[in-house]
Amino acid sequence: QSALTQTPSVSGFPGQSVTISCTGTSSDVGSDNRVSWYQQPPGTAPKLIIYEVTNRASGVPDRFSGSKSGNTASLTISGLQAEDEAYYYCSSHTTTYTFVFGTGTTVTVL
Amino acid sequence: EVQLVESGGGLVQPGGSLKLSCAGSGFRFSDFSIDWARQASGEGLEWIGRIRGKVVDYATTYSASVSGRFTISRDDLKNTAYLQMNRLKAEDTAVYYCIRNNNWSFENWGQGTLVTVSS
Numbered sequence: 563q564s565a566l567t568q569t570p571s572v573s574g575f576p577g578q579s580v581t582i583s584c585t586g587t588s589s590d591v592g593s594d595n596r597v598s599w600y601q602q603p604p605g606t607a608p609k610l611i612i613y614e615v616t617n618r619a620s621g622v623p624d625r626f627s628g629s630k631s632g633n634t635a636s637l638t639i640s641g642l643q644a645e646d647e648a649y650y651y652c653s654s655h656t657t658t659y660t661f662v663f664g665t666g667t668t669v670t671v672l
Numbered sequence: 673e674v675q676l677v678e679s680g681g682g683l684v685q686p687g688g689s690l691k692l693s694c695a696g697s698g699f700r701f702s703d704f705s706i707d708w709a710r711q712a713s714g715e716g717l718e719w720i721g722r723i724r725g726k727v728v729d730y731a732t733t734y735s736a737s738v739s740g741r742f743t744i745s746r747d748d749l750k751n752t753a754y755l756q757m758n759r760l761k762a763e764d765t766a767v768y769y770c771i772r773n774n775n776w777s778f779e780n781w782g783q784g785t786l787v788t789v790s791s
Contacts, residue, residue: 563736565716598777600717607769607784608717613777651717655776659733661707666716 566591566652566664573670574642582667584635584652590662592633596655599628599637603648612637639669647671674698674780676770681785684760692755692785694770702726702748705773708755710766711784718766722773723753738764760789 566586574580584591584599591597599612610619612628615635625640635654639646652664680692694706707722721734723744732744741760746753753770767784774780 596776600778602717607781608778609781610777610779613775613779617775619777619779653717653719653778660735661719661722663709663717663719 563590563656563658563660563662566654566662568650568652568664568667570665571668571670573672575672576642576644578642579638579640580642580669581639582637582650582652582669584637584654584664586633586635586654586662588633589658590633590654590656591630591635591652593657594655595630597628597630597635598653599626599635600651600653601646601648602651608651642669642671644671674772676772676780676782678768678770678782678785681768681787683788683790685791686760686762686789688760688789689756689758690760690787691757692768692770692787694753694755694782696751696753696772699772701751706744706746706753707771707773707778708744708753708768709771709778710764710768710787712763712766715766720755720768757787760787762789765789 572580595615600608602608615630650667675697677695705724708720724731743756769784770782771778772780
């Protein structure tokens with residue numbers, strides 16, 4: 563099972579919007595809605611921010627939103643803030659009952 | 673508050689074995705699948721495997737990279753999950769996380785434990 567392909571890095575000024583893509587196949591991202599997103603500031607454990615494509619985890623600000631079209635899922639951060647600077651990973655359940663992570667995206671706030 | 677605490681990491685020689693533990697608290701441990709993932713220094717996340725609950729006979733699944741070498745088990749009376757790692761290789765060096773799986777996502781993570789495979 564190959565890792566899902568993510569945009570390596572995105573950046574934006576405070577207040578701007580950025581979007582991270584996560585591309586898989588019909589055997590993972592495209593197979594159902596079991597796609598999730600994680601935020602990982604350096605030196606810390608990952609934190610769930612989006613589950614089942616569009617649902618925000620408890621306590622996550624509504625500036626984070628998720629979507630999916632075909633084999634590609636996306637995470638959008640609207641109104642970028644300095645505290646959003648981190649690594650972001652997508653993940654998907656697969657048709658072989660395993661999970662796979664994305665390659666990771668660095669979000670930089672300029 | 674949901675908490676997961678890993679232990680058992682350390683230095684092991686190539687070809688050796690190590691068993692990690694994951695103690696859960698703040699939730700009904702037996703109701704949830706427990707997954708393991710790892711992250712090599714400066715690298716991305718890699719899912720290793722999961723163990724489901726009693727209702728599905730503690731079914732396990734593994735990634736291809738560890739299948740046949742790693743085994744996940746659990747003791748619900750102790751609220752603890754385990755990751756037995758055999759025939760360890762240098763490329764298994766990483767921080768290992770245990771995770772509570774909910775809604776097909778990795779909802780709660782432990783702080784991680786470092787495993788170093790080196791002679």
